[in-house]
Amino acid sequence: MASNYDNSAWFYDSLSKLFYGKSLINAQVYLLSFIKPNSSILIAGGGTGWILEEIAKIHPSGLKITYVEISANMMALSKKRAVGDNDVIFINSPVEEVSFAEKFDIIITPFLFDNFTGDTLQKVFDHLHPLLKTDGLWLNTDFQLTGKWWQNVMLKTMFVFFKIVCGIETSVLPDINKQFEQYGYDAIAQKTFYGDFVSSKNFKKSS
Numbered sequence: 049m050a051s052n053y054d055n056s057a058w059f060y061d062s063l064s065k066l067f068y069g070k071s072l073i074n075a076q077v078y079l080l081s082f083i084k085p086n087s088s089i090l091i092a093g094g095g096t097g098w099i100l101e102e103i104a105k106i107h108p109s110g111l112k113i114t115y116v117e118i119s120a121n122m123m124a125l126s127k128k129r130a131v132g133d134n135d136v137i138f139i140n141s142p143v144e145e146v147s148f149a150e151k152f153d154i155i156i157t158p159f160l161f162d163n164f165t166g167d168t169l170q171k172v173f174d175h176l177h178p179l180l181k182t183d184g185l186w187l188n189t190d191f192q193l194t195g196k197w198w199q200n201v202m203l204k205t206m207f208v209f210f211k212i213v214c215g216i217e218t219s220v221l222p223d224i225n226k227q228f229e230q231y232g233y234d235a236i237a238q239k240t241f242y243g244d245f246v247s248s249k250n251f252k253k254s255s
């Protein structure tokens with residue numbers, strides 16, 4: 049079952065800041081420095097769309113962005129964002145159901161995969177992988193467990209909360225790194241945030 053963040057759209061960013069401060073934002077902004085001018089970019093699961101404004105601060109023009117978000121309420125907020133002179137196409141749909149005419153230089157998946165079971169992760173990944181050009185960059189940010197007890201507590205709490213409020217399908221974190229490894233991606237840059245709980249990786253597609 050696809051999750052729906054409609055119910056949480058109006059408080060999502062405030063809740064995130066309450067628990068994580070600016071960590072979840074910093075983790076995604078870190079990866080934006082790898083975007084080259086005039087890139088074509090696919091963003092899947094951008095939430096309220098603040099990332100569009102952060103991108104526009106670095107590249108006020110020249111980018112071709114396709115922004116796909118399953119939640120209508122998240123999408124409505126995203127469409128109000130200041131995107132500069134970048135060309136943004138908004139698509140309100142599950143990203144795995146969208147057919148794209150062209151491949152992208154960059155794919156961004158910010159806290160998308162933690163919503164999924166292993167099976168859905170596989171399905172969505174299989175859909176996105178062919179859409180990235182060879183030598184393209186996949187900028188992925190998500191939670192990871194590195195053995196600290198409080199990470200498990202926070203993750204379980206989030207899963208319970210978002211299952212009740214948004215109907216997310218999973219209660220465990222799928223193995224996101226393994227997925228990238230299986231498809232031959234190399235992490236050419238990476239950084240962790242919030243005591244290693246959040247991992248941002250710049251994966252390069254080699255074939």
Ligand SMILES: C[S@@+](CC[C@H](N)C(=O)[O-])C[C@H]1O[C@@H](n2cnc3c(N)ncnc32)[C@H](O)[C@@H]1O
Pocket residue numbers: 050051052053054072092093094095096116117118119122141142143144158159160163
């Ligand atoms: C955990 S939130 C993260 C939001 C945003 N990236 C952020 O960090 O603030 C996950 C987002 O992915 C969206 N989403 C979930 N499944 C999706 C799918 N299959 N296709 C597109 N968007 C999806 C949700 O609606 C939600 O906005």
